[in-house]
Amino acid sequence: MVKIGNIELGEFPLLLAPMEDVSDPPFRRLCKMHGADMLYSEFISSEGLIRDAIKSKMKLDIFDYERPVGIQIFGGDEEAMAMSAKIVETVQPDVLDINFGCPVKKVVTKGAGAGVLKDVDLMIRLTKAVIDNTNLPVTVKTRLGWDDTSINIDEVAERLQDVGVQALSIHGRTRAQLYKGEADWTHIARVKENPRITMPIFGNGDVDSPEKALEYRNKYGVDGIMIGRAAIGYPWIFNEIKHFFETGEHLEKPTIEDRVEAAKNHLTWSTQWKGERLGIVEMRRHYTNYFKGIPHFKEYRTQLVTNDNLDELYSVFDEILANFKDATFS
Structure with a gap:
């Protein structure tokens, strides 16, 4: 111990x-x-x-x-x-x-x-x-x-x-x-x-x-x-x-659902702790890492790092879930 x-x-x-x-x-x-x-x-x-x-x-x-x-x-x-x-x-x-x-x-x-x-x-x-x-x-x-x-x-x-x-x-x-x-x-x-x-x-x-x-x-x-x-x-x-x-075995890799849930929780808790504006801005550095390896993700990443509206950011997450449900991570 x-x-x-x-x-x-x-x-x-x-x-x-x-x-x-x-x-x-x-x-x-x-x-x-x-x-x-x-x-x-x-x-x-x-x-x-x-x-x-x-x-x-x-x-x-x-x-x-x-x-x-x-x-x-x-x-x-x-x-x-x-x-x-x-x-x-x-x-x-x-x-x-x-x-x-x-x-x-x-x-x-x-x-x-x-x-x-x-x-x-x-x-x-x-x-x-x-x-x-x-x-x-x-x-x-x-x-x-x-x-x-x-x-x-x-x-x-x-x-x-x-x-x-x-x-x-x-x-x-x-x-x-x-x-x-x-x-x-x-x-x-x-x-x-x-x-x-x-x-x-x-x-x-x-x-x-x-x-x-x-x-x-x-x-x-x-x-x-x-x-x-x-x-x-x-x-x-x-x-x-x-x-x-x-x-000696690997856990299943996090799915797109897991990644979206983690990013969403992180955003929610950030805005609760730092206030909405600062929470949104300071989350931007994290999104690339949460969604690393998804092909054709650039458009959504751009939305995540430029949008200042919390409800709209949650909508972007919903779109990511809908559009990448079969995504494989490189």
């Missing part, structure tokens, strides 16, 4: 990665419905939380049906991280996660996210500031190192555990790689095999099929797998992996 603090996550949990502009409550709800064992919020700026920035505050919204759920924060200032930890604790997530992995320039240049990989002493001070100011279990998500010449994940893992981190998710790329090339899980396996490491180690990067999940579980010995981009527009991946683990 894998545990973070007192939270039981099952024998081999599948975690939804924290993704900016993706891992919001409507998307998390879909992933939970389809088998995700642990959910993480989008990352939240510690500075934004302290400034009372509306967007940052909104990201603190969590719901009981999501549990266990973690809220992720990032920042490069100890005082701001300490204050953020106290703010996060007020909404009572199950876990508080620290982002030391985001490779995006605007985050890194502030000395946050993956930028902290260049200064492990600072990383430890930031982590300690969070741990000292919350009763929540603290976890961390990070990368292998800044670049190929400075892979320092072994030292990072030991030192994070020493100050009280209770689980570590490792993305198998360096900051310099961004999302290019292949994730190298051999470094993740080495951390897991380190006899000093007792906290759960979750692997992240490139798992996009049940076969790959099984291969990586067996080959690298991690305690669980964190899935990010492969779940965008395809929340079914969690149950597909679980079914494959148990039976």
Whole structure:
């Protein structure tokens, strides 16, 4: 049984990665419905939380049906991280996660996210500031190192555990790689095999099929797998992996009905949570993924990403159901 603090996550949990502009409550709800064992919020700026920035505050919204759920924060200032930890604790997530992995320039240049990989002493001070100011279990998500010449994940893992981190998710790329090339899980396996490491180690990067999940579980010995981009527009991946683990067989692929239902639910929940206008606009980035591989779909995709009327969008979904009921997905 894998545990973070007192939270039981099952024998081999599948975690939804924290993704900016993706891992919001409507998307998390879909992933939970389809088998995700642990959910993480989008990352939240510690500075934004302290400034009372509306967007940052909104990201603190969590719901009981999501549990266990973690809220992720990032920042490069100890005082701001300490204050953020106290703010996060007020909404009572199950876990508080620290982002030391985001490779995006605007985050890194502030000395946050993956930028902290260049200064492990600072990383430890930031982590300690969070741990000292919350009763929540603290976890961390990070990368292998800044670049190929400075892979320092072994030292990072030991030192994070020493100050009280209770689980570590490792993305198998360096900051310099961004999302290019292949994730190298051999470094993740080495951390897991380190006899000093007792906290759960979750692997992240490139798992996009049940076969790959099984291969990586067996080959690298991690305690669980964190899935990010492969779940965008395809929340079914969690149950597909679980079914494959148990039976060695594939679940039936989602039908057009399944895809329309998921997209419709996602739209409905987005508009309920964000308000109609914002919910409609922010859903547009998801449609291509929900309907990927349908031939001759361009006309409907155009309608989905340009229409501003909720009732008309639901009508488009009805048309898609009627016109693509025999569709096969490439």
